[in-house]
Structure formats: structure tokens, C-alpha cells
Amino acid sequence: MNRIAQGLVLVLLGAAALSSTVVSDLYLNYVQAYFRPFLAASGAVLVLLGVWVVVAEVRAAARTHGDHGPIPSEDDAHDHCNAPGVSWLLLAPVVAVFVIAPPALGSFTASQSSSPEPTAPRADSDDSGRYDDALAETDPATPAKLELQEFVLRAWTDEEREMAGRPIELTGFVVPNEQGEGWYLARLQMACCAADAVVNRVLITNTEAPEKDSWWTVRGTWVEPEGELQSVRDHRFSVDTMTEVDNPPDPYE
Structure with a gap:
């Protein structure tokens, strides 16, 4: 997972939190109502942080190519930009909210x-x-x-x-x-x-x-x-x- 993918995952996590609290009342299936402002604020922070990571990475790549600097090898890119594969599990909450939408306990x-x-x-x-x-x-x-x-x-x-x-x-x-x-x-x-x-x-x-x-x-x-x-x-x-x-x-x- 490179840095752009990491940023997109953060955006998706934040969007899941916002869609469950601002767009709908889905969050009430899991927590008390007084958690709404905290979840919404957390979702907004995650979206902003994810966008900042993506924009920063795109700008860094543009500067590198603009300066005609050396293009990093695949091994260097893997060492400096990639996160462990297990980090893809961060997408599980997104899938749960947007695809499965677990109901309230019954x-x-x-x-x-x-x-x-x-x-x-x-x-x-x-x-x-x-x-x-x-x-x-x-x-x-x-x-x-x-x-x-x-x-x-x-x-x-x-x-x-x-x-x-x-x-x-x-x-x-x-x-x-x-x-x-x-x-x-x-x-x-x-x-x-x-x-x-x-x-x-x-x-x-x-x-x-x-x-x-x-x-x-x-x-x-x-x-x-x-x-x-x-x-x-x-x-x-x-x-x-x-x-x-x-x-x-x-x-x-």
C-alpha cells in the first residue's frame, strides 16, 4: 500500500463515519446518540488528513519529475512508501458500513x-x-x-x-x-x-x-x-x- 492508497483509505474511513452520523442515523445501531458529534468530527478529520496525504504525495511526485531528479527504483519506493499488507484490513469497517451495514442487535x-x-x-x-x-x-x-x-x-x-x-x-x-x-x-x-x-x-x-x-x-x-x-x-x-x-x-x- 503506497502513500496515495493510504490517503484514500483514510478518506474512505472518514466518509464511512460521516455517512453513518451526518447523512443517516446508522450509528444508533452501535453507540449511544451522544457520540454523534464525536464520530462526525473524527470522520471529518480523517477525510481532511487523507486528502492532505494524497495531495502532498502528488505534489512531491510532481516536483521530483519537474526537477528531472533520479527516478527511484522499485525497491526504494517499496521501502519508503509502502505500508505493511495487513494495513488493508483498515478497509474492513468501510465494507461493513457501505456494503453489509450490520443491523442493530436483536x-x-x-x-x-x-x-x-x-x-x-x-x-x-x-x-x-x-x-x-x-x-x-x-x-x-x-x-x-x-x-x-x-x-x-x-x-x-x-x-x-x-x-x-x-x-x-x-x-x-x-x-x-x-x-x-x-x-x-x-x-x-x-x-x-x-x-x-x-x-x-x-x-x-x-x-x-x-x-x-x-x-x-x-x-x-x-x-x-x-x-x-x-x-x-x-x-x-x-x-x-x-x-x-x-x-x-x-x-x-
């Missing part, structure tokens, strides 16, 4: 990932900000729109059981339950990037499982556990109505 990851177990606040702590206000601000007769993360947190830690008997609306994708009855409505939660994603899910047993990885908005009620929960897999939801929806631009919570 049912396979959700079935393999661990589920976080929310920790109840200490008795002496101020827990007034533990939840969003969606449940409190919604009329008891109207379905409250909750994220699966909040639903799981409430099911674990809300000693007042405010969700009991309340109509609730959840949105997520379908994960088959390979180990038993029913299916899971799930949503992946990530702190930074897709590599640290964990799953929030509820088990649904009163309806047939839709197609795997399809997205649905379900309305129904929380099935209160009869005894103490042993794991987050025990959360159950009774569905009254279901509506298939398009994949959201940001699939993570």
Missing part, C-alpha cells in the same frame, strides 16, 4: 445476554426520582407508556405496586422463549455501545408468538407474582391488544 443477542437485576434503593435514600412520571401523569383508565427498562425496575423495586391493575403500553421486539412457554417482548439497554448491551424483557403467555425480531406495541397489564421473584425472567405481562410497528431509529433504551 433476538439472538437478547436470548444470550444477561438481564440486569435492579437494585432497590436504600431505606434512608431519597427515591423520589427513581421512575419517570409516565405512570403518575397518566389517567388510571388510559394506558401508561413505559419503557421496558422502567417496567422491569418498577416490578422489582416498587413496594407500593403502583402498576397493579393499571393498563400499560410497552414497545419492543419479539424473542422466542426456547426454554418454555410463551415469548418475550424485549428491548436492549446500553450504557455506551452495543458491546455492553443488556436485555430488559417481559414474558407473554396469553397470545401466540409473532415473527421473531418483529417490533410490536402491546397494551395490557402486569401479572403480579404470587411469591418472591427469583430472576428478571419471571416478569409477566398479559396482553389485551397488539399492534405491529416499524423498527425505531434508535432501537436501544
